[in-house]
Amino acid sequence: xxxxxxxxxxxxxxxxxxxxxxxxxxxxxxxxxxxxxxxxxxxxxxxxxxxxxxxxxxxxxxxxxxxxxxxxxxxxxxxxxxxxxxxxxxxxxxxxxxxxxxxxxxxxxxxxxxxxxxxxxxxxxxxxxxxxxxxxxxxxxxxxxxxxxxxxxxxxxxxxxxxxxxxxxxxxxxxxxxxxxxxxxxxxxxxxxxxxxxxxxxxxxxxxxxxxxxxxxxxxxxxxxxxxxxxxxxxxxxxxxxxxxxxxxxxxxxxxxxxxxxxxxxxxxxxxxxxxxxxxxxxxxxxxxxxxxxxxxxxxxxxxxxxxxxxxxxxxx
Amino acid sequence: xxxxxxxxxxxxxxxxxxxxxxxxxxxxxxxxxxxxxxxxxxxxxxxxxxxxxxxxxxxxxxxxxxxxxxxxxxxxxxxxxxxxxxxxxxxxxxxxxxxxxxxxxxxxxxxxxxxxxxxxxxxxxxxxxxxxxxxxxxxxxxxxxxxxxxxxxxxxxxxxxxxxxxxxxxxxxxxxxxxxxxxxxxxxxxxxxxxxxxxxxxxxxxxxxxxxxxxxxxxxxxxxxxxxxxxxxxxxxxxxxxxxxxxxxxxxxxxxxxxxxxxxxxxxxxxxxxxxxxxxxxxxxxxxxxxxxxxxxxxxxxxxxxxxxxxxxxxxx
Numbered sequence: 217x218x219x220x221x222x223x224x225x226x227x228x229x230x231x232x233x234x235x236x237x238x239x240x241x242x243x244x245x246x247x248x249x250x251x252x253x254x255x256x257x258x259x260x261x262x263x264x265x266x267x268x269x270x271x272x273x274x275x276x277x278x279x280x281x282x283x284x285x286x287x288x289x290x291x292x293x294x295x296x297x298x299x300x301x302x303x304x305x306x307x308x309x310x311x312x313x314x315x316x317x318x319x320x321x322x323x324x325x326x327x328x329x330x331x332x333x334x335x336x337x338x339x340x341x342x343x344x345x346x347x348x349x350x351x352x353x354x355x356x357x358x359x360x361x362x363x364x365x366x367x368x369x370x371x372x373x374x375x376x377x378x379x380x381x382x383x384x385x386x387x388x389x390x391x392x393x394x395x396x397x398x399x400x401x402x403x404x405x406x407x408x409x410x411x412x413x414x415x416x417x418x419x420x421x422x423x424x425x426x427x428x429x430x431x432x433x434x435x436x437x438x439x440x441x442x443x444x445x446x447x448x449x450x451x452x453x454x455x456x457x458x459x460x461x462x463x464x465x466x467x468x469x470x471x472x473x474x475x476x477x478x479x480x481x482x483x484x485x486x487x488x489x490x491x492x493x494x495x496x497x498x499x500x501x502x503x504x505x506x507x508x509x510x511x512x513x514x515x516x517x518x519x520x521x522x523x524x525x526x527x528x529x530x531x532x533x
Numbered sequence: 534x535x536x537x538x539x540x541x542x543x544x545x546x547x548x549x550x551x552x553x554x555x556x557x558x559x560x561x562x563x564x565x566x567x568x569x570x571x572x573x574x575x576x577x578x579x580x581x582x583x584x585x586x587x588x589x590x591x592x593x594x595x596x597x598x599x600x601x602x603x604x605x606x607x608x609x610x611x612x613x614x615x616x617x618x619x620x621x622x623x624x625x626x627x628x629x630x631x632x633x634x635x636x637x638x639x640x641x642x643x644x645x646x647x648x649x650x651x652x653x654x655x656x657x658x659x660x661x662x663x664x665x666x667x668x669x670x671x672x673x674x675x676x677x678x679x680x681x682x683x684x685x686x687x688x689x690x691x692x693x694x695x696x697x698x699x700x701x702x703x704x705x706x707x708x709x710x711x712x713x714x715x716x717x718x719x720x721x722x723x724x725x726x727x728x729x730x731x732x733x734x735x736x737x738x739x740x741x742x743x744x745x746x747x748x749x750x751x752x753x754x755x756x757x758x759x760x761x762x763x764x765x766x767x768x769x770x771x772x773x774x775x776x777x778x779x780x781x782x783x784x785x786x787x788x789x790x791x792x793x794x795x796x797x798x799x800x801x802x803x804x805x806x807x808x809x810x811x812x813x814x815x816x817x818x819x820x821x822x823x824x825x826x827x828x829x830x831x832x833x834x835x836x837x838x839x840x841x842x843x844x845x846x847x848x849x850x
Contacts, residue, residue, distance in 0.1 A: 423736055
């Protein structure tokens with residue numbers, strides 16, 4: 217019997233349901249596709265976005281994916297975006313521009329196929345790398361990847377599902393090897409930036425060596441803790457009734473809270489108003505608006521906006 | 534004017550107060566001592582524990598510290614412990630055995646000098662390294678170092694204070710260099726384990742290189758988030774009234790909570806009962822005791838103890 221990694225998500229999923237599947241042609245997404253087919257899922261729409269890098273090689277990736285779909289009688293969506301140009305013109309990082317382009321592409325496929333569910337091949341090692349990556353970039357608390365994530369793209373809800381988050385990279389490779397299934401090596405057209413690759417191939421092995429253990433499970437634990445903390449924070453803010461019926465921050469309720477919870481409430485409130493990139497200093501300034509003796513009633517936010525205290529409420533203007 | 538790092542703690546501290554100061558003779562603790570003297574603190578008792586490694590060199594460290602005290606007219610406590618033997622006989626890591634030996638030594642000094650306050654020279658880079666180190670070892674959430682920490686050693690409360698947590702390592706070196714103050718290079722008799730040194734000298738610089746930024750402040754941010762999350766959790770558990778007046782977990786109150794908060798409550802409860810080393814699996818099993826339909830009423834804990842549900846309460850036996 218060949219080796220087949222266990223995927224709890226497959227057991228809970230009606231196999232007659234339709235799914236979009238993101239397939240780059242690399243080992244991870246090809247393994248995902250075969251695992252889905254192997255489990256009996258048939259209503260799959262394979263979605264492949266060429267990120268407009270690596271010219272000829274990228275076309276070969278697209279061709280490989282198209283053939284794979286033909287061989288299994290699957291619907292196939294292939295499109296190309298010049299992500300480098302998008303990044304250039306928008307001033308965003310290649311990583312961000314690429315993610316946004318993929319999301320727009322998935323949203324278009326979702327509309328065409330009347331299916332908002334997208335399966336992605338991110339696995340357990342990706343999850344660990346993401347925690348470390350976000351930590352090194354100064355995330356406030358551990359931010360990993362979630363098995364289920366709902367995003368809104370151009371007014372449309374997309375459900376991103378990552379069934380492989382509990383499966384290690386080596387398990388996927390072993391599965392492909394044992395079944396002699398081909399894939400496109402280095403079909404990682406979404407990641408021209410070498411930083412994440414260096415994190416994967418240099419930093420994580422070195423950290424495992426230094427600490428005398430496989431650090432990947434340790435990083436999952438941090439991701440678990442981050443998810444738990446988000447849940448606890450949600451409960452606490454709900455319990456504290458920090459929002460009034462109009463969704464504004466309620467100053468008297470906020471004043472009852474410990475400073476850390478005040479800052480977290482303000483962080484979530486600003487985030488829900490589309491304001492990110494908040495450092496601790498700014499959150500402390502914003503929390504200081506709650507002090508009755510504070511004569512200032514306004515704090516400048518990124519993007520030319522303001523947080524203002526007025527009539528017992530805090531609002532973004 | 535020579536460079537003097539800013540230390541907010543010094544401004545809030547009555548300089549006539551007495552303090553114990555942990556001094557290994559290395560750059561960090563020697564800089565701390567000079568900074569304290571420079572700020573006008575005089576009632577200082579210098580405490581130096583020889584960890585019983587490195588033979589002759591360690592004696593030279595102790596001699597250096599003794600001379601430093603004599604030159605400034607400071608009380609001086611010097612003692613030796615064979616930490617390697619302690620680790621061997623107790624089955625604890627050298628790191629843990631060393632920390633426990635230092636705490637016992639500080640407790641003895643505290644008793645002799647009627648002063649429970651111990652100043653330690655941990656700085657901003659140590660704080661970052663500790664976050665990363667704990668993360669790699671699988672800590673549940675970011676665990677850094679705190680400026681104030683109260684510990685109990687043999688029934689005695691000790692207050693550990695780290696005034697330098699906001700000061701970088703290079704700032705302390707620069708201060709010593711500019712004032713031409715000597716120290717003992719490598720007087721790190723508390724750290725024969727090279728893992729932490731490799732983290733400092735290899736991993737952190739490499740992570741900074743890969744991510745294109747100084748990762749030390751990013752790691753502080755994780756430590757800040759961890760402290761905030763502890764504060765928020767404390768508030769939430771208090772609000773949820775999870776403990777009855779006898780300090781037992783109150784099952785009906787626990788049942789009202791989201792799973793993450795149940796696990797966190799159980800984690801804190803077990804921790805306060807001296808039970809550490811709890812993995813997520815065990816916490817999930819323990820939380821499952823709360824389900825009314827669960828026939829099992831007991832979960833095995835490390836160290837041969839049990840968590841039992843009985844009469845609407847959960848207790849450790």
